[in-house]
Amino acid sequence: MSPAARPVGTDSRARGGAPAEAGRPRPILLIEDTPSLQMVYRSVLASAGHRVAVAGTAAEGLTRFGEVLPNVVLLDLMLPDRDGLDLMQDMLRLRPETNVIVITANGSINKAVEAMRAGAHEFLVKPFDEQRFLGAVENASIARETRQLRRPLPEPNAPPPPTSAFLGSSETMARIHAKIRSAARSMATVFITGESGTGKELCALAVHDTSPRASGPFIALNCGAIPQDLLESEVFGHVKGSFTGAIADKPGAAAAADGGTLFLDEICEMAPALQTKLLRFLQTSMVQPVGATRPRKVNVRIVCATNRDPLDAVRRGQFREDLYYRLFVVPIHMPPLRERGNDVIEIAEAALARFAAEEGREFFGLDAEVTALFRRHPWPGNVRQVLNVIRNIVVLNDGGLVTMRMLPDAFTDHLELPQEEPPTPAAPTDELTADSLIGRTLAEIEQIVIEATIARHGGSVPKAARVLDVSPSTLYRKRDAWKS
Structure with missing residues (x-):
């Protein structure tokens, strides 16, 4: 099932989250009493580059709210120790600028409507998919950032x-x-x-x-x-x-x-x-x-x-x-960004500098391959997609010059990236038979099969990745390791 379609409002606990650090975005506060859903929601948010603080009760949620001072709160309205609507009103009295996304089940939509009238930013009805979930969080974050701008x-x-x-x-x-x-x-x-x-x-x-x-x-x-x-x-x-x-x-x-x-x-x-x-x-x-x-x-x-x-x-x-x-x-x-020429590079480099400062990382810009790719990519998600890609790079890498290997899998899966000269294969790739592989280590066999697949598809790593059912960035990382 694709990430965009995978349901996240249906069920599987991870506690944590630290107070906001200087120069970094504050964590999202998740208040959910079901351990399985805590784990699912937190995993989805973390995969999208968000930091998350988690609470399982209303009392714990109010305490964590005072500790991390979140800009966005995900709040389940059905909590074991207190009504979620009352908790939301307490949080909004403390920090009226907070954007609260309430989560409710099908049978409690009237409760969600009541929460919207009382000041909630948006509500989600279980079950919902990842795209809807992350979209709601992004909209709440953008609304907050826009006010600050x-x-x-x-x-x-x-x-x-x-x-x-x-x-x-x-x-x-x-x-x-x-x-x-x-x-x-x-x-x-x-x-x-x-x-x-x-x-x-x-x-x-x-x-x-x-x-x-x-x-x-x-x-x-x-x-x-x-x-x-x-x-x-x-x-x-x-x-x-x-x-x-x-x-x-x-x-x-x-x-x-x-x-x-x-x-x-x-x-x-x-x-x-x-x-x-x-x-x-x-x-x-x-x-x-x-x-x-x-x-x-x-x-x-x-x-x-x-x-x-x-x-x-x-x-x-x-x-x-x-x-x-x-x-x-x-x-x-x-x-659309595809009609703005070289603007995409200026936007990407400015975003890289801003996000690197927020995350405490040191990046030096985009390398020539990434710059060329960004210029010719159609960017269907426009500026928002560029910011998403750059944020992912900054969160998941330590720094340096942005290279092809740092690009997110979701971005590279359907791209025809520039071809490279493949490293010398560990064995002839004309004919692969069981006899030719017996006696070799599993690592050697993996390299032989990967290089043979890339060669069969004219040196195209993305095409080989589709055949092998892996991300192109996975193959790039493996080839880098073989060169070293």
């Missing part, structure tokens, strides 16, 4: 902040920078399009940071990550007692962004009923929380984004045409 720039015509999505000297990005500077000075709505991972939220942040509103709040809301029955409350807020679980007044994203910028990501995922209310808000600037009797006026600049074709969504009847024309005033298209 917000800062005003000293001059109105200065370029956007040098985040990974905006590094690069390509002509394409120069045009993006110019459009951002022009759009930032106005109150016009900005509509950002582009593939997943191209940096749409960071583009929105750049619009905010180069605008006169830079000192005000930047509030981001992902319309596709919030259940539709909660989205109205998330956008416009609610008053205490307006529905079950509304234990306190909540201002909502629109009111929280008063004087600043409201970023609505994945806008095409918004339900039609809420699209109507959003259109009314854009026309009147009036916010009326769920359960409130009177609206209030707010001063908000709207930036929205989608990875879909918004006009196609209009044609399909999934997005209101009048809302489309109200939002699509200043369009900015974030180009």
